[in-house]
Amino acid sequence: MTHTLHRVGNPESLSRDYILLFMPSKDINHVGSGPKLRKMLEISLKNGAIRIGDCRLGNEYYQGGLDKLLEHVEDRAVVHAVFNDLEKMTAALKELKSADLGLSVVVSGLFDKVRECCKISELPFHTVNNSLGRWGRTDRLPPQDVLELNTMCGHGMVTVKLIEDTATKVKNREMTPEQGAERLFKPCMCGIFNADRAAGLLEAMAQK
């Protein structure tokens, strides 16, 4: 439901983290939606998306490459594009509006930036979903830097142990921050884990 929501981070780090989600609605416009969803992903890539993903069949790594991911998109899939640059995402939104493919688009990111981008793209702020954070036994949660990486996969597949192990390897120079981020990306089946942002976070963890 909310796999692109609840991403933890400070505004500076989050300013490099935007996701476009594309989705048909069951029994309303899902028939024939596969090719439209594919087109939306292609528009995103053309405008500088750093990753694309498919909740139904898995990320590009799991499916064996970007071409296969694009080829396999089905009706009723939920697909995404990740951006690390607001201007590029705005350009993608403008082109998506022009393409008028008739499927829902949800933008995840800092609300004030997304509002700017909607204004430029002449798109409405239709419905919003706010994260009210974490409640209950928050004493059972890992430190903030680990949580920032973990919450970039809303389904929890980027585990705390994998993050800690990767951070140690980066610190010990057994892998670069970019290699570490790529390792963390792979279990995120929806492909919404922002490896670019993750590399920066891993680098900061290594300097502690």
Next chain:
Amino acid sequence: MLIDPEKCIACGQCEVYCPVGAITIGDECAEIDFDECTECYNCLRMAHCPADAIYQQKLEWPRTVRSVLSDVLTIAPESGISGRGTEEMKTNEVTGRFKHGWAGIGIEVGRPVVGARFYDVEKIAMAMAKLGVEFESSNPTTSLMSDVKTGKFKDDVLNEKVLSAIIEFSVPLETLDQVLSGLKQVSRQIETVFSLCVASRVAPDGSIPTHSVMHQNGVWFAPNGKTNVGLGRPLIKEDSI
């Protein structure tokens, strides 16, 4: 998920992929704590076991619940989509699920990191049911309730562990403060965490009506979140007139 002790070489490659820390590495082989395992599939999918020792046993009720609510690639029959939830606000411009004057609530129990047993999910659902909420019927978590009026779950799922389960419903805006107050209380009675979200239509003047309720109740909300930008078609009647 299980590990074949005859094949396992205790290399430890799988351990880091378990989101709930259910895999331990012994001297001769790795072991999965069967009661803690959520059947999320991450170890089998990602560890690339060099001995081919990890295998999926036959899943039977009520353990099947674990897979539906933990493995992202399992399709939930209630919603028809992968993942643990529903279309919620993502397609709101065509479904009209959340109308002006209403708030959509998503309580994702177990997220992040900790995971959840259904006895905790039930505590929260029963607290919300007392407010007279109607749980979202297409949500897979709702389908596990024995009584949607009280939020009671089927007895045989109560000890099942999942990565997360989403309690989902809508309430009139004037009830939102009671929901937040009820959640504050029940959050002190559970062994796990939950991530909370509140969705709403943006008012014609651009304001977000739920924000004032959250401010009045001293409830923090994040500067980042999700925005539906209204590109789905056909628009629901409320929007097209």
